[in-house]
Amino acid sequence: MHKTSSLSDLGFDAAGASSGFFRPVADDSSHSSSSAPHRRLTKVSRWSTRALPDKLRGEALDLQHAAAFLPRVRIVSGTDHAVTASSDLVVVTAGARQNPGEARLSLLRRNVALFRKIVPPVAEHSPDALLLVVSNPVDVLTYVAWKLSGFPASRVIGSGTNLDSSRFRFLVAEHLDVNAQDVQAYMVGEHGDSSLAIWSTISVAGMPAFKSLRDSHHSFDEAALEGIRRAVVGGAYEVIGLKGYTSWAIGYSVASLAASLLRDQRRVHPVSILASGFHGISDGHDVFLSLPARLGRGGVLGVAEMDLTEVEAAQLRRSAKTLWENCQLLDL
Ligand SMILES: NC(=O)C1=CN([C@@H]2O[C@H](COP(=O)(O)OP(=O)(O)OC[C@H]3O[C@@H](n4cnc5c(N)ncnc54)[C@H](O)[C@@H]3O)[C@@H](O)[C@H]2O)C=CC1
Ligand SMILES: CC(=O)C(=O)O
Numbered sequence: 001m002h003k004t005s006s007l008s009d010l011g012f013d014a015a016g017a018s019s020g021f022f023r024p025v026a027d028d029s030s031h032s033s034s035s036a037p038h039r040r041l042t043k044v045s046r047w048s049t050r051a052l053p054d055k056l057r058g059e060a061l062d063l064q065h066a067a068a069f070l071p072r073v074r075i076v077s078g079t080d081h082a083v084t085a086s087s088d089l090v091v092v093t094a095g096a097r098q099n100p101g102e103a104r105l106s107l108l109r110r111n112v113a114l115f116r117k118i119v120p121p122v123a124e125h126s127p128d129a130l131l132l133v134v135s136n137p138v139d140v141l142t143y144v145a146w147k148l149s150g151f152p153a154s155r156v157i158g159s160g161t162n163l164d165s166s167r168f169r170f171l172v173a174e175h176l177d178v179n180a181q182d183v184q185a186y187m188v189g190e191h192g193d194s195s196l197a198i199w200s201t202i203s204v205a206g207m208p209a210f211k212s213l214r215d216s217h218h219s220f221d222e223a224a225l226e227g228i229r230r231a232v233v234g235g236a237y238e239v240i241g242l243k244g245y246t247s248w249a250i251g252y253s254v255a256s257l258a259a260s261l262l263r264d265q266r267r268v269h270p271v272s273i274l275a276s277g278f279h280g281i282s283d284g285h286d287v288f289l290s291l292p293a294r295l296g297r298g299g300v301l302g303v304a305e306m307d308l309t310e311v312e313a314a315q316l317r318r319s320a321k322t323l324w325e326n327c328q329l330l331d332l
Helices: 053-064 104-125 138-149 162-176 210-216 222-243 248-262 310-328
Strands: 089-092 130-133 156-158 183-188 196-204 267-274 288-296 299-304
Touching (some): 089 104, 104 130, 130 248, 138 156, 138 288, 156 299, 162 183, 162 196, 162 248, 162 267, 183 288, 196 210, 267 299, 288 310
Parallel strands (some): 089 130, 130 156
Antiparallel strands (some): 156 267, 183 196, 267 288, 288 299
């Protein structure tokens, strides 16, 4: 039995193909890259650079006790970064979380200090890994992880608005009384207060729905749309106010991202990626925010060209500006 689940038989697509629909992402030459096949998966979740050995051992044991219900997998834990060595995918969830009513961006300084301790040794132990950042504020911390790791941008991804888009799909589905899995709908931009609902992306069972819905359903009017948008943006605040934190939906969101990446599924997810050059975001601003990206074994393989209205593109650029201003406050 391997120490961690072996993924050596998976294909590795370092560059990703271009199609008419997708723009390929250029690897940034200032960052080192390796195209060697990845070998192992280590899920690093909620571990600390400070010693919390008992908690870690407890979590590991609790997971190991589910062995009879899981695919064969080896679960290990430890406070030494060496435990993560040769990972295929490192998911970073460590960090302070919001108090009720607190904005994600207010966590920035605390969690940047933590990332300075975590990311360099993780990158050193797993130089070929994909890095998936979940800790908040996720867009700025994905930029921080990119800077601190020295990895190419295609291998540093934030969970971004994959979760917001699921909230969006759930609410549209509830409104139309259909299955959320049949609803396509994207939230993009910041994972947080300035995220954007791209109404034109709504389709149900493959049929573009927004225009016909607006034309034919009086229940799908401006007020209903605004109510849905506000419910998506306020969703985390609501859950945190009620139970103290969010956990189930982000867990499913990250599991779906991990599957797309490690199994080379080339599914399109709205995730936080290096967005400079898209939709008029300045080339000089190395800002990370969510756009629909095609994910596979090499990380970000391409970015979908969305047909944004001028108003939406301007909102996206405003979101980018806010995030970039936060990035510039950091001495990286
Ligand atoms: N991007 C997203 O959609 C979501 C992001 N989050 C973010 O994930 C992060 C974790 O949230 P939760 O799991 O609810 O919090 P939690 O408090 O349950 O877990 C945080 C973990 O981070 C570790 N940690 C905290 N401070 C540390 C330090 N100074 N050094 C080392 N380790 C430290 C703790 O040991 C703890 O296990 C937060 O930043 C939260 O905002 C949470 C849910 C959704
Ligand atoms: C906490 C958080 O960022 C969320 O659930 O959206």
